[in-house]
Amino acid sequence: MKMKNTSIKTRVTLYYAAVLILITLILFTAFYFTAVRQMNVVSRDTVMKAVQNTFDDIEAGDGFIEIDSDFDAYRKGVTLLVYSESGKVIKGTIPKNFPAQTPLEAGNYEEITGEDDVWLVYDLYNTYENGEGIWVRGIYAMDNAMQTFHAVIWIMLIALPAILLLAILAGRHITRQAFTPVSKITETANSINSGRDLSKRLPQGESKDELYDLTETLNLMIGRLEEAFQAEKQFSSDVSHELKTPVAVIMAECEYTLQKIRQPEEYQESLMTIQSQCRRTISLIQQLLQLTRTIDKDRSVEKEAFNLSILCESIAEEISVLAAEKGITMKTDIQADVNLTGDETLIMRMILNLLTNGIKYSKNSNTDEEDRWVSLRLKEKNNRIIIDVEDNGIGIKEEELENIFHRFYKVDKSRAGEDDSFGLGLSMVRWIAQAHGGIVSVQSSFGKGSRFTVELP
Template sequence: MRPRYIRGRLTLWYAGIFGIVLAIYICGACGLQYWQLNDQLHHAEIEDLETVEGLLYFTPDGRLHLREDYHSHPQSRLLLDRYMEVLSPQGDVLLRNERLGAMSLGGAIAQQEGNVGYAPRRWRLEDGTPVLAISHIHILDGKPLLIRLAYSTEPLRTRLLEFLGLLILAMPIALIAAAFAGYRVAGKALNPLEEMARRTEQITARRLNERIVVENPDDEFGHMARVLNGLLARLGESFEKLQHFTSDVSHELRTPLASIRSVGEVGLQEEHSAERYRDIIGSMLEEVARLTGMIDTLLTIAQADSGEVDLHRTTFVFAELVQESVTVVSVLAEDKKQNILVTGESELEISADRGFLRMAVINLLDNAVKYSPPESTIRVTLRDHKDTEGTAESVAVAIEDEGPGIPEDKRERVFDRFYRVDEGRTRDVGGAGLGLAIAKWAVEAHGGTITLKPRAPRGAIFSVEIPVR
């Protein structure tokens, strides 16, 4: 069953990995021990075989014997455990020691056996005893003899099993100690995470200005703390913008609703003629239309923020869209006796959502008409941007007005929703402060840019650049 907490899972992983490493170590240690014991046994056989070569002799009747008087030396009594066999080149058995008895030590003579070195080989005797044997050719009294000498490997197996048993007995103790140490280390390592979680739980919507303490900015927990602090900063900024947005929306909606209510209440206080009632209803419908337009704009902005607006791109000439937008706004300009002058030419086609891009250009032209004085000129300039090879990259339009201009310290906020440069301006100008916000979103949704620059001696220049592709 999977542990609930990370500390428990880390402890199990640590103990498991340690157990695997320990098992590999035990196998390696046992293998090394077995190799060393075999190597020691092999060297002991070589020394014993050299000793045997000096103890062999032929009797006068031609029989081969081994002197036994060396047994008086205590260090030589281990040689009694050997298995020995001496053969003639034809394979006849000349001598077998008492321990070997009638059993064969290696069977028939192999080709080149005993000619080169003391190569070890494993053999199992007829009684099942496993042995490590070596062979060597020895010349005695001018006669070649093949001496085979072997020792049982059972003692090696016994010592190896004893060594393995000791290591296995120690393994549970080592695993328990490793698990305990892993639990403590995991707990200490996760303490900063628990502190961050505790600190984060205390941060509410009213305390978004608080931040998580970064103890070590260079480690993983420091990186996580910085990420969480960045998230809190963005949430705080978004929450503050949402509060301002809600306040601005409430203010903007309250004004037309209050106007509708005031006009309705005044209309109900006295009897009026049919003509007067039509004027009252007309005034109320104007406010309703203004309110409906504002709500539609807010819905468009909300959908844009949530990413639910899909751009339906088509290919069209951008200059035609600008000319179409000028035609729409020219009706408003005629009321103020303004002149909209279009200069520059562009035949470039772009792939864009015609409706949203048209809305952006109309909003910019409408803004220029509203804030320019009567009988002034609004200039619309078209131009193309091409790279060094002459390939079209983007198309741009600049809209210049002769209005009061925008102070430098307020230019960055003119694209904010419901923002007005002069809060004291009357409602005769109209609008809800959403036109430039919509224009900015529409342009940036197409990968373009919108900028604001001052115009000399007065006025402002809004420039829009849209990539061809």
């Protein structure tokens, strides 16, 4: 079984188990060699001290050697033997199975292996003032220490696997608990995918860990996708609705004209109607093509530094001709030398949309024909560029203000003097402002006029 085909939960458990086994082996090996070394050090130290202390029980005089009557030939597991200078045993008993012919060697440790036993031997020689020499040999049965050591090793060999197994099982349980939210997330994601219901959200745990942050990010992404799909659905519906009207008019006009042979004037009138609807359709298509640029703001906006004051003066001069034809006064209040880094073409379209919108809805029963106006103001304040477009037209009802920037949204047609609007102009204004890091707001009183304000950094 390849590791890449196993679940993360299984892989984490296997890695966890492998690390635990490796650490256990390292610790066991370190313990074993440390214990063996320490056992040898302790054994040698015990034998050496026992031999050295034995000389305290031996006294020598003129021509004699005397050993205390309370001489202990067995101390702390060490068998003690006293030899004469010639190698004859004076005191003590040689342990059973110990090779009695083992030569005496002063100050050396030696391990002697018998038939069934291992002995640690340490010899020490001392010469007294009378010229007599004495050997003391310490014999330590290593089997005693080895038995204790082996018992500890066996306990560890039994206990460590059990502890290791419990640790692995506990780790697997913890891993399963840790990955439970992942299972729930997967289940919900499959539910969203199978049902295509983007209104659902992934479950978030109570603890704010990495999975919590991940699900929060994914939920935000799903929310944006839901908004995008809803907007696309609404967009398709609105486009279909807007295109259906001119196509239906063209089709009806063609069917009406082809019913019988008509006079040239009637054919000309039908062609003019068809031409008007075709222009309307072309205008819609052009605006829809412009809207496709809003998919990627970074790529669609070509920013460069330009003088916004000069641009506003040029637009005001151009739009004043259109305003004058409709009996509207064009007012300006433009601060000089206001510079902006942005897409000059889009900024121009934004201002033109606002001005033409003000002119289009300038008809107001409460305003004299000679007192209709549209104003354009530009100023720089607190590192912000403020563009104001104001009119004294028919205004906007309060309940409609929150919708006027939505695509294809049109207020009641009685508000407008023309019927060729698609409801895309203000949507484009908002997008252009946002693409430049700005905002657009509106203040309006129905029957008194409207004021649109664009703030750009």
